[in-house]
Amino acid sequence: MTGTTTHPPADELWWPRYLGPADLSSIEAVPLADRGLPGSTYDLLVRAARSWPERTALSVLPTAARWAEPESRTFSGLLADVHRYANLLHDLGVRRETAVALMAPNCAELVAATLAAQLAGIAAPLNGGLSAEHLGELLDRSGARVLVTAGPDLAPAIWETARRLADGGALDALLVLRPTGADGPAEPLPAIDGVRVGYLHELAAAMDGAAFAGRAPTDTDLAAFFHTGGTTGTPKLAAHTHGNEVADAWMLAANSLLGEDAVLFAALPLFHVNALVVTVLAPLFRGQRVVWTGPLGYRDPGLLGSFWKIVEHYRIATMSGVPTVYAVLSQLPIDADISSLRYAMVGASPLPQAVREGFHAHTGVTLVEGYGLTEATCATARSFPDDPRPGAVGQRMPYQQVKAVRIGEDGTWHDLPAGEVGVLAISGPTVFPGYVTGRNEHGPVLDGLGALRDGWLDTGDLGRVDPDGFVRLAGRAKDLIIRGGHNLDPAVIEEALLAHPAVTGAGAVGRPDEHAGEVPVAYVTTAPDAVATAEDLITWAAGRVPERAAAPKDVVILDTLPLTDVGKPYKPALRADAARRALTDALSGLDGVEVHAAVDGGSVAVTVTVPREADRDAAETVLSRYAVRWTLRVRQSTR
Structure with missing residues (x-):
């Protein structure tokens, strides 16, 4: 891609018709390189600030209770903050191959700080819920010596973790964030020997907000390191280039259903790629406003109870959440005008048909699924609200290729015909360059660690691809239940149980067995007023799975199924x-x-x-x- 901060020669190069599945071939008739996309996330931000300087870019809610009191930034104001923060980082010694760690719940300063880290160096967002040991290992692997972190009045537990890391010699600087809309003076920060400690907004106040003093990034430069979301063992650290992120953000922005006046709602934490690509970068292409929740996101007890009023007040056009969010919203009386809500996006875990139908019946709004993973930047497949395909997570996005392969015992790949289930593989401009395994004198060391082969990414997901590019998942390859040498797809067991009217969630795994190696068992959640027993559900599933071997030997009813911090099912537990x-x-x-x-x-x-x-x-x-x-x-x- 050629970097540019101006409008492309013809508007249709950036905004082709993209309303439904039939548009894919005409979009790809124009090579991506000819579309003149920005060369970096910084170029993208500069163009937005020049095009819509006084338009509101983001409005951040302090808390759910204060949803009508946002702290807002215009596009020009956001760029000025990014310049000041990036110049501070540059002053601290951050350069193009230097990682800057960020560990905080969502707040007004964090969006600009993340973009600034990508401008001055490489952003390395961290989940503050990880153990101090894992955080230390991720810091060491990334090489980050500067940490942008939540302060004591924003997230006390994260602040204490950051202090311990600094006290242990892992850091040279702590740049501290305050809550959105904070009232009163900031709490004094302690001195830490050998570490520069201060509030980010105070340290950056004297920096130049008009330009960046260092070398701006290009499309091939590294933009971010995202850990892959594991909660045991140290998560892998996936690298993204600026080209990866800009391409994926454009694929999402090239959505003819949403124009410049569309307002997006954001609630996922910024240590997750969805939050960055879908709700920070993609809106920059069209100058769209994003309304961000407070630090607790959907976990704020007051948010969902006020949600319909928030939709009306800000004229929200679309949102993104996990199935449990929509299951709760389906039960809440609609006490506001939600006619602005065009559709709602869902991902991270399988969408039960009952949730899809219940949400639509209650609101009139269609839930659309998507598919993606960190190693392919973020999004690889998208659905269309006006062209539902039950059972599919969406059609492959422009310029990304998806196929199913059979991987032989010797590691060789064999392409499978359309419609046949195999391991899904992805190629295209969003495939990451590798995992960060260390550093040398030239900067980060990257390695595909077996996931990359001739430009194709082994997703580890089982699925099939229809002739028109729609992707249908069939579980994780590593989640296969192997009963006596026979591979069982846990998805068929889960689908059978989710068809029961009392079941709201299901996860099937293998239970160790001395004769068969593994036998299938299932864990479910049920509706509050459900009367179904484990025995009832075992009988129900046995009558609906496609083969006797897949019938679960036991069903355990839980209050909640284990999830990762971003709402994905956590089957290891x-x-x-x-x-x-x-x-x-x-x-x-x-x-x-x-x-x-x-x-x-x-x-x-x-x-x-x-x-x-x-x-x-x-x-x-x-x-x-x-x-x-x-x-x-x-x-x-x-x-």
Whole structure:
């Protein structure tokens, strides 16, 4: 792509007709390189500020209770903040190959700080909910020595984590953020030996807001490092170039349903790629306003109760959320005019048909699904509200290719015909250059770690691609349940259970079995007034799965299914529980045995404690029958 900060020669180069699936071929008839897209996220911001200087770019709510008191920025004001913050980072020694870590809940300063980190160096957003050990490892791998972080009055727990990291020598500077719309003087910050500590807005106040003092990035420069969302083991750190992010943001912005007057609603945390690409970068292309929730996002107890009034007040045109958000909204009386809401986007976890139908019946608004992953920047497939395709997560987006492959035992790939299930692979301008594995004298060291092959990304997802490019998922390759050498797709079990009127969520995993290796079991959530029992659901599923082997041997009813911080199903926790239950049952003949299971690096590890040394042999005999990683201990005597 050729960088530019001006309008392209012809408006149709940026905004082709893109209303439905039939438009894809005509869009791709023009090479992407000919569309004259900005060369970097900075170029994109500069163009927006020049095109719509006094238009509101973002309005950030302090809290749900103060939803009518936003702190707003115009496009020119946002650019000035980015210049000041980036010049401060440059003054601190940040250069093109230097990472800047950001760890805070959403607030007005964080959007500009993230863009500034991409201008001065490389943004490395962090989930403050990760353990201090994992955060330290991610900081070390990224090479970031500057941390933009929540202060004590914004997120006390994150602030304490940041202080511990700084005290331990991991950082050279702490740039502290205050809450949106903060009242009163800021809390004094402690001095930390060898670390520059200060509030970001105060330190940047004297910096130049008109221009950036360093070298601006190009499309091939690295823009961001995003960790891949794991909650056990240190998450991988995926690198994005500026070209990756600009291309994906344009693919989303080239949506003929939303014009310049559309207002978007944002609630996902900025350590997630969806928040950056969908609700920061894509709106910059058209000069659209984004309304951001407060630091708790959808977890703010007052947000959903006020949501319809927020939609009316700001004339929200579209929003993005996970299925549980829409399930709750479907039950809330509509007490405002929501006619501005064109459609709502859903992702991160499977959308139950009951939620889709219930939300539409309640609101008249269509839920549309999408598909993407961090290693492909963000979005790879999108749906169309006026052309529903039940069972599909969307059509591949322009200039991205998606295919299903069979991976042989020797690692060779074999392309599969349209409609056949295999491992999904993606190619195109959004595929990342690799994972950050370390640094050398030239900067970050990147490695595909087996995920990249001749420009194609192995997604690890099972699915099929229809002839017209619609993608249909069939679960994660690593989530396959292997029963006696027979591969079972957990999605078919989950679909069968989700068809039950009482079931609101489902996750199927393999339970260790001494004869078959694994057998399928399922975990479900049910509606508050549901009367279905586990036995009822086992019978129901057995009558609806496509083969007898896929019938779940057990169904466990939970209050909630485990999710990651961004709302994705977290099956390792279910696999750990299934292993614990299986081995507890198997060892029930021994008195006083304790079984604990945990997820370690993505796999399940079981620890079994027996009360006496004399029980060791019997326990080992039982455990050796299972294909599970286990450790056997003898309880220490208290005498």
